[in-house]
Amino acid sequence: MTTPTMTNEPWRWTIAETAEKLRAKEISAVELTQAHLDRIRAVDGAVHAFLRVTADEALAEAKAADERLARGQDLTPLTGIPLALKDVLVTEGITTTAGSRFLEHFVPPYSATVVKRLRAAGAISLGKLNMDEFAMGSSTENSAYGPTHNPWDLDRVPGGSSGGSAAAVAAGEAMGTLGSDTGGSIRQPAALTNTVGLKTTYGRVSRYGLIAFASSLDQIGPFTRTARDCALLLQHIAGYDPNDSTSADVSVPDYAAQLTGDIKGLKIGIPKEYFVEGTEPGVVKVVEEAIATLKTLGAEFIDISLPHTKYGLPAYYIIAPAEASANLARYDGVKYGLSLRAEAADLEDAYMRTRQAGFGPEVRRRIMLGTYALSSGYYDAYYKRAEQVRTLIRRDFDAAFAQCDVIISPTSPTVAFKLGARVDDPYAMYLSDLFTIPANLAGICGVSFQGGFSEGLPVGVQLLGKPFDEGTILRAADAFQRVTDYHTRWPNLAAAAKPKGATKAKKAGGKK
Amino acid sequence: MSLSRADVEHIALLARMRLSEDELNRMTEQLAGILEHIAVLQEADVSDVPPSASTLPPIDHFRPDIPAPSLPVDALLANAPEREDSYLRVKAVLE
Known part of the structure; x- marks a missing residue:
């Protein structure tokens, strides 16, 4: 099944096909941008993916893109493509909140490197996307500006922390978005919303201008509807940046060229520690079916073990809060x-007063946990031990990747849960990231793609790859998408959508 | 390792973050719960295992020592709650 490309609904197109239509002058960047602004107006009252829609700026950028397209010079596959950004990426002159009251009126004096790179490629930004406060959370319910709703079931969470980035792509409000992934904050929401989400290798993408949560774990990455579109976005954000000394001076390959459709002989490891009790049977079934599909495409599967997996979550909940407690010390009400x-x-x-008023409950909890783990007398028992465990987890992956090229698992143990279901139980919320956290601790890359559905809700399949080998996991996801149609399915937002010409939707708890 | 309400008050002071009475109680309970889950770390055999603070190979980046303009002072101070000339203004630290 292929997507019906109705000309009056260009928001359904992929980036790859839209790039061709823009060059063939079948549509202009201004028309395309306006179609997305109309779509946002129609559905975002119900979804609340956006914290801020920058319509005027977007249309001005679209006009510039059309001029570039008319000249036919200096074009990239992103020229004229409407995207949107997680509100953790600073944008010069455009309020950037990181989902926090603390930054409600913060207007950054500069733009993140990834924002500049996308602009240089001719991409258009539609606005800033909702997120858990300072990227801490797995449901987007920790946003100070109200939760985002899952387009597949508006009573359910879209995952988090990049829930707005995932929901916007799933609902057709943007062709691609950027998010950030510290423990699964790109992959888990991608899984819950039927989108592709890529956590890049640590150092692959500059973090300059990414508001810091846990600096040794944070990475920026794209959300799209196809693996090919993901490769196109990655191409333009990857690479060394003199402004980020932790970005890696490793050459950037042509990612789209690696999407050959051929995965014959690709060795895929199945880690027994990721197929354990506690994962929903409907999720396991989808992953097993995906394994069977990849097998028919010629992939070879081997059983592997990542023996220290059970220590990943506890080690993460020492290291990430410890780094957060140091990073968030900058919010002092002075600067x-x-x-x-x-x-x-x-x-x-x-x-004391400012930090009480500015931070929400989950951020306060993590600052407290991190301060405790770093405090005198507890450092060795918690922080140092967690960093030793981090070494063990890294070694697990090194050993596994000596036997296989990629590793397959569920992305999340469950489908999207109901809004409010886990807000009173922090640790139950943390368990959402059980299968995604180890990749952050080890610094490797991972992608979540559409594996199928369980009880009408999307299920994501995760492929983990070797450091700087994003091309291989994207090749496998692309090969899967060539023979399946899950990624072409859309949530039904007809009931939630406002008719064309309706007045601008009022945002629950949001602001413009 | 158990956590008392007094411990939590002390941590809040270290973090320079006031907590309400209600929140002190709730935080004590929630942090204790989280620490219980984290206790499994103590079972890991970490003898002779070096800690990893980062996953990157420790390579220093050097760049040419060429002066370049910084962001203008006014742009940087535009978000300051209180300023005086080119400075941030704060409450007196020493009386």
Whole structure:
């Protein structure tokens, strides 16, 4: 089955096919951008993927893209393509909140390197996307501006922390988006919304201008509807950046050229520790079917073991909060952001009041956990031990990748859960990231793609790859998409959609 | 390792973050719960295992020592809650 490309609904097109239509002048970048702004107006009142739609800027960028297309010079596959950005990426002159009250009025003086690179490629930004506050969460319910709703079932979460980035792509509000992944924040929402989400190898993409959560784990990556579109976005954000000393000076291959459709002889490892009790049977079934499909395409499967998997989640919940407690010390009410100095008795009182008022409950919890893990007397028992475990997890992957090219698993143990179902139980929420966290600790890359459905809800399949081998996991996901149609299916938002010409949707808890 | 309410108050002070009475109680309970799950780390055999702070090979990047303009002071201070000339203004640290 292929997507019906109705000309009046260009938001259904893939980036790859749209790039051709733009060059053939079948549609202009302005028309394409306007179609997405109309789609946002129609459905985002129900989905709430966007915190801010920058329509005027988008249309101006589209006009510039059309001029570039008319000249026919300096074109890239992203020229004229409407995208959107997780609100953790700073954008010069455009309010950037990271989903926090702390940064409600923060207007960055510069743009993130990835934002500049996409702009240089001629891409258009439609606006900024909702997220869990400071990227801490797995449901987007920790946003200070209200949750995002899963387009497949508006009563369910879209996953998180990049829930807005995932939902926008799933609902046809943007052709691709950027998110960030510290413990699964790209892959898990991709799985829950029937999209492709790529966590890049640590160092593959510059973090300059990414508001920091846990600096040794954070990575930026794309959301799209196809593996090919993901490769096109990755191509333009990857590479060394002098402004980020942790970005790697490793050459960037032609990712789209690696999507040959041929995975004959590809060795895929099945880690027994990722197929354990606790995962929903409907999720396991989809992953097993995906394995069978990949087998018919010529992939070879071997059983492998990643013996220290069970220590991944606890090690992460020491390391990530520890780094967060240090990174978020900058929010002191002195330099930028919220400040309650007026009513404070002295400087310390100003810190205490400002940080109480500015951070939501989950951020406070993680700052507390991290401060504790780093405090005198507990450092060896918690932080140092967690970093030793991190070495063990890295060694697990090194040993596994000596036997296989990629590793397959479920992305998330469950399908999308109901809004509110886990907000009172922090650890139950943390379990959403059981299968995604080890890749962050080891620094390797991973992609989640559409494996199928369980009870009408999307199920993601995760492929983990060797460091800097994004091309191979994308090749396998692309090969799978050539023989399946799950990635072409759309959520039914007809009931939620406002008719054309309706007044601008009011955002629950959101703001413009 | 158990966690008392007094411990949580101390951590909040270290983090320079005031917590309400209600939140102190809730935080004590929730942090204790999370630490219980994390305790499994103590079972891992980490003897002779070096810690990894990063997954990158430790390579220093060098760039040519060429002066380049920084962001303008006014752009950087545009978000400051309170400024005086080119400075951030804070409450007096020493009386």
